[in-house]
Amino acid sequence: MQQLLLPLLLVLVLAVPLVMSTRKQKKQQAAQQDLQSSLAPGDRVMTTSGLYGTVADTSGDTTIDIEIAPGVVTTWLRLAVREKVEPVVETEEDAADEAVAPVEEPSIIESGAGVKADEPQTTAQVAPPLEHGKK
16 A cells, blocks of 8 residues: 555656646736727737737637728738737826926027037938839
């Protein structure tokens, strides 16, 4: 009897954590699938890359359209949506704090050449736009 007790204990010690972790993973996968299937236009979401946006269209089976800025809509895989995010709601206290706090204007000192001292001096040049498809 004692010869079987040690192997049985070893199996239990190894098998129980393995079964528990598998159950946890299955629950997480089911929750993620529920989230992705419940997406609707107007939902605020965060993608796996950390991009926040609002769902604009969910008519595709594997893709959704996310509006990342006013008028800028991009197409994403449904699997790229990590979570729904609650939209930021401004409370009356926040609005009162912003109205009371005075805005300090930075002091601008002009040099003799007419260039503002706060602006960084740069020699960067703007490249002309690329013309795709023309050679």
